[in-house]
Amino acid sequence: MSLLEFRDITKTYGMGTAAVQALRGVxxxxxxxxxxxxxxxxGSGKSTAMNILGCLDTPxxxxxxxxxxHVETLTRDQRALLxxxxxxxxxxxxxxxxxxxxxxxxxxxLLYRGVSPAERRRMAxxxxxSVGLAGWEHHTPxxxxxxxxxxxxxxxxxxxxxxxxxxxxxxxxxxxARSVEIMQLLTQLNQERGITVLMVTHEPDMAQYANxxxxxxxxxxxxxxxxxxxx
Amino acid sequence: MIWNAFLLAIRExxxxxxxxxxxxxxxxxxxxxxxxMVTLGNGATRSIQEQVSSLGSNLLIMRPNRSFGAxxxxxxxxxxxxxxxxxxxxxxPGVRAVAPSALRGGSAVYLQQNWTTQATGITNDYFTxxxxxxxxxRIFSDTEQAGARAVCIxxxxxxxxxxxxxxxxxxxxxxRSLTCEVVGTLKPKGQGGFGNDQDDVILMPLKTLxxxxxxxxxxxxxxxxxxxxxxxxxxxxxxxxxxxxMRQRRNLQGAQGDNFQIIxxxxxxxxxxxxxxxxxxxxxxxxxxxxxxxxIGIMNIMLVSVTERTREIGTRxxxxxxxxxxxxxxxxxxxxxxxxxxxxxxxxxxxxxITLSNxxxxxxxxxxFINLLAFGFSAGIGVLFGFMPxxxxxxxxxxxxxxxx
Numbered sequence: 181m182s183l184l185e186f187r188d189i190t191k192t193y194g195m196g197t198a199a200v201q202a203l204r205g206v207x208x209x210x211x212x213x214x215x216x217x218x219x220x221x222x223g224s225g226k227s228t229a230m231n232i233l234g235c236l237d238t239p240x241x242x243x244x245x246x247x248x249x250h251v252e253t254l255t256r257d258q259r260a261l262l263x264x265x266x267x268x269x270x271x272x273x274x275x276x277x278x279x280x281x282x283x284x285x286x287x288x289x290l291l292y293r294g295v296s297p298a299e300r301r302r303m304a305x306x307x308x309x310s311v312g313l314a315g316w317e318h319h320t321p322x323x324x325x326x327x328x329x330x331x332x333x334x335x336x337x338x339x340x341x342x343x344x345x346x347x348x349x350x351x352x353x354x355x356x357a358r359s360v361e362i363m364q365l366l367t368q369l370n371q372e373r374g375i376t377v378l379m380v381t382h383e384p385d386m387a388q389y390a391n392x393x394x395x396x397x398x399x400x401x402x403x404x405x406x407x408x409x410x411x
Numbered sequence: 412m413i414w415n416a417f418l419l420a421i422r423e424x425x426x427x428x429x430x431x432x433x434x435x436x437x438x439x440x441x442x443x444x445x446x447x448m449v450t451l452g453n454g455a456t457r458s459i460q461e462q463v464s465s466l467g468s469n470l471l472i473m474r475p476n477r478s479f480g481a482x483x484x485x486x487x488x489x490x491x492x493x494x495x496x497x498x499x500x501x502x503x504p505g506v507r508a509v510a511p512s513a514l515r516g517g518s519a520v521y522l523q524q525n526w527t528t529q530a531t532g533i534t535n536d537y538f539t540x541x542x543x544x545x546x547x548x549r550i551f552s553d554t555e556q557a558g559a560r561a562v563c564i565x566x567x568x569x570x571x572x573x574x575x576x577x578x579x580x581x582x583x584x585x586x587r588s589l590t591c592e593v594v595g596t597l598k599p600k601g602q603g604g605f606g607n608d609q610d611d612v613i614l615m616p617l618k619t620l621x622x623x624x625x626x627x628x629x630x631x632x633x634x635x636x637x638x639x640x641x642x643x644x645x646x647x648x649x650x651x652x653x654x655x656x657m658r659q660r661r662n663l664q665g666a667q668g669d670n671f672q673i674i675x676x677x678x679x680x681x682x683x684x685x686x687x688x689x690x691x692x693x694x695x696x697x698x699x700x701x702x703x704x705x706x707i708g709i710m711n712i713m714l715v716s717v718t719e720r721t722r723e724i725g726t727r728x729x730x731x732x733x734x735x736x737x738x739x740x741x742x743x744x745x746x747x748x749x750x751x752x753x754x755x756x757x758x759x760x761x762x763x764x765i766t767l768s769n770x771x772x773x774x775x776x777x778x779x780f781i782n783l784l785a786f787g788f789s790a791g792i793g794v795l796f797g798f799m800p801x802x803x804x805x806x807x808x809x810x811x812x813x814x815x816x
Binding site for chain 1: 415418419422426427722723725726727728729730731732733734735736809810813
């Protein structure tokens with residue numbers, strides 16, 4: 181059984197004649213340990229699919245099964261708890277809290293989990309070390325480079341040991357050298373810690389780091405390629 | 412969860428100290444104004460009560476009603492007689508002491524010093540009734556009272572103005588045409604409730620004043636009788652009893668009005684202090700408006716803050732914050748801000764009210780009630796005005812919020 185499974189999912193925005201169908205019957209399964217790149221032109225439905233995969237949005241029809249749970253039947257708070265315990269998010273714009281130290285940023289999801297202060301600190305420092313930022317815990321985002329900020333964001337996402345990491349164009353704001361570093365980090369997390377990674381990207385170069393590429397066109401999956409050799 | 416929210420709020424405030432300070436300024440000023448106004452008002456009330464009670468406890472003052480007589484018979488109502496005072500003391504049950512007295516203005520002279528003042532002729536009951544205490548020397552003896560001897564007791568103002576430096580005891584001074592020996596000095600009472608100097612006084616035996624200062628042999632008449640009621644007796648009832656007795660003694664018929672009046676100092680105190688209490692409440696209410704304005708300031712900043720931090724809220728929601736956790740975060744932030752303002756305001760009001768009490772010569776007393784109330788009110792304002800922005804933050808759609816620029 182897949183870790184994540186879309187069963188004939190549609191998503192419609194708006195009503196009546198103004199209705200726009202962003203997803204038009206998507207079915208796909210993602211297994212534990214996969215590194216998936218999601219590609220497609222704007223308006224193809226890839227962002228909508230990612231939002232539903234990340235439990236931020238619900239499908240209009242169809243079923244989304246996450247480790248056996250039907251996400252489409254969950255309330256807003258239940259989905260929030262699901263995100264809190266199983267998902268990690270990395271954004272294109274990093275989305276770190278300004279004027280807040282790297283350590284405090286990484287502690288944020290742990291705070292919502294109710295982890296004790298000492299344990300929180302230990303886990304945050306460990307996560308920062310695993311993204312290569314040991315010793316930078318007292319720096320605020322303003323004192324860090326873009327690549328370092330994204331590493332802090334990744335540390336924040338993995339501090340809670342999530343089963344799935346969702347990255348929305350994680351290299352979109354970085355130069356190519358930094359981008360490569362981030363992709364290597366994601367690959368490492370995927371391979372060494374077995375975290376399932378779902379990544380939206382525009383850049384074919386970045387998509388090459390994944391072992392599966394799903395391409396969206398017009399609200400449907402147009403292409404789904406696995407790089408068997410990499411596994 | 413609340414502790415977490417509190418922690419987050421403190422972190423957020425620390426990130427934006429300057430803005431937090433400006434936001435709370437309205438509350439700081441509001442709380443400081445309310446607490447200072449009410450504290451000063453209470454001080455004024457207390458000071459009035461103290462001054463009136465320094466006149467004497469349960470004190471009634473009886474005088475002929477001058478204004479009454481003018482239109483009726485041409486002649487004004489007569490003064491009282493000594494026997495009236497004796498009758499009151501004998502016949503009214505609630506009376507502790509009765510002190511008939513008369514006044515005469517004039518100048519007092521000692522060596523080269525000259526001072527314009529008033530002399531009050533009294534019986535020894537006056538000391539009890541009017542709360543005078545002897546600082547030095549003694550009160551009058553019965554012989555001096557009965558024999559209309561030329562002796563006097565002086566107030567603190569006279570001691571300093573007339574006898575500057577000298578010990579007045581045993582000295583001879585002149586009041587009008589009477590040369591009298593100073594046998595005692597009075598402990599100072601300070602300023603009276605009406606701004607008058609209570610210590611500017613010469614006391615002498617009633618008969619001495621009537622016979623030797625007024626001079627007229629007919630003057631067994633006394634214009635003022637001070638009556639002190641016993642503790643536990645209602646001064647209203649005592650007043651009624653005295654009125655009935657005096658109407659009878661002055662031959663007033665049923666329809667005729669009283670041609671004398673009895674003033675209850677307790678009533679004066681009540682009237683004065685209720686006036687200052689109303690003023691205090693009014694000033695407090697005006698100050699409370701600024702507290703409200705401060706609350707609106709907090710709401711304004713919280714709304715701006717929610718808009719400004721939309722992406723942050725989106726991030727929090729995405730990483731698993733519950734709607735109510737975001738609500739609590741912003742609500743607690745508003746309450747912490749406004750309570751902080753309350754605490755600073757109370758600290759400011761402490762300084763302001765102690766300083767102003769000193770300047771305005773009012774007694775200062777810390778009033779825990781108004782301080783607690785003002786603090787509670789400031790926290791309440793945080794809840795009231797923080798709720799709407801907090802609700803708005805909590806209701807944000809995480810996808811929209813993450814997309815927000």
